Amino acid sequence: MTEALRAKYEHVFRVLNETYGRPVWRSHGPPLDELVATILSQATADVNTERAYAELTTRFPTWEAVRDAPPEAVVAAIRSAGLSNTKGPRIQNALRHIERERGELSLDFLGDLPLEEAMAWLTRIEGVGPKTAAIVLLFSLGRPAFPVDTHVHRVSGRLGLIPPKTNAVKAHPLLESLGAPETYYPMHINLIRHGREICRARAPQCHICPLQDVCDYYQSFVWRAADG
Numbered sequence: 554m555t556e557a558l559r560a561k562y563e564h565v566f567r568v569l570n571e572t573y574g575r576p577v578w579r580s581h582g583p584p585l586d587e588l589v590a591t592i593l594s595q596a597t598a599d600v601n602t603e604r605a606y607a608e609l610t611t612r613f614p615t616w617e618a619v620r621d622a623p624p625e626a627v628v629a630a631i632r633s634a635g636l637s638n639t640k641g642p643r644i645q646n647a648l649r650h651i652e653r654e655r656g657e658l659s660l661d662f663l664g665d666l667p668l669e670e671a672m673a674w675l676t677r678i679e680g681v682g683p684k685t686a687a688i689v690l691l692f693s694l695g696r697p698a699f700p701v702d703t704h705v706h707r708v709s710g711r712l713g714l715i716p717p718k719t720n721a722v723k724a725h726p727l728l729e730s731l732g733a734p735e736t737y738y739p740m741h742i743n744l745i746r747h748g749r750e751i752c753r754a755r756a757p758q759c760h761i762c763p764l765q766d767v768c769d770y771y772q773s774f775v776w777r778a779a780d781g
């Protein structure tokens with residue numbers, strides 16, 4: 554079964570690369586910047602995240618300044634990201650946590666830790682789950698972690714790369730086990746793109762999808778139609 558899943562992952566990886574191009578990893582910047590940006594991105598669109606991040610870093614030129622600012626000033630700066638009353642304190646708490654544990658505001662040391670330790674270190678920060686931790690490690694540091702966001706979770710579930718009803722937390726190690734580490738970044742990016750453009754949450758465009766032949770969700774419809 555695992556071999557069959559690995560073969561399916563390989564097939565999906567190849568077809569998505571042919572369809573959308575193979576994304577090439579480049580660092581998104583220092584891991585602390587990525588952590589703040591990822592907290593801002595929770596439950597909002599990229600454009601709102603970018604606006605809030607730009608406003609925050611314009612009003613406060615250093616992370617020390619963000620950490621020490623009045624909470625309401627941080628909340629006001631990031632309002633465009635939504636849920637600012639939650640995200641503002643979450644960012645300030647994360648900065649205080651990092652300072653307390655490391656004596657400085659930097660996460661660069663995560664590049665030298667074994668991956669599991671780096672994941673564990675990040676997820677001890679309140680409000681930082683496996684998805685946020687994996688994004689920081691993969692996007693900023695190029696570490697082999699596989700972030701599972703809502704699109705990756707939905708598309709990989711419909712395809713049958715993960716068993717039905719697998720939650721997003723359990724999907725992380727399952728997807729990591731199916732492909733080589735160098736596939737994680739392009740696969741993550743292309744699964745998101747596929748989820749936004751074709752395998753949409755409410756109305757998947759199966760009739761134009763190049764993955765029909767390997768998709769459990771689609772094949773179940775074909776069988777039901779043939780039965781009925």
Ligand code: SF4
Pocket residue numbers: 708711712751752753757758759760762763764765768769770771
């Ligand atoms: S066939 Fe349909 S459900 Fe399957 S991946 Fe494509 S769009 Fe999604």
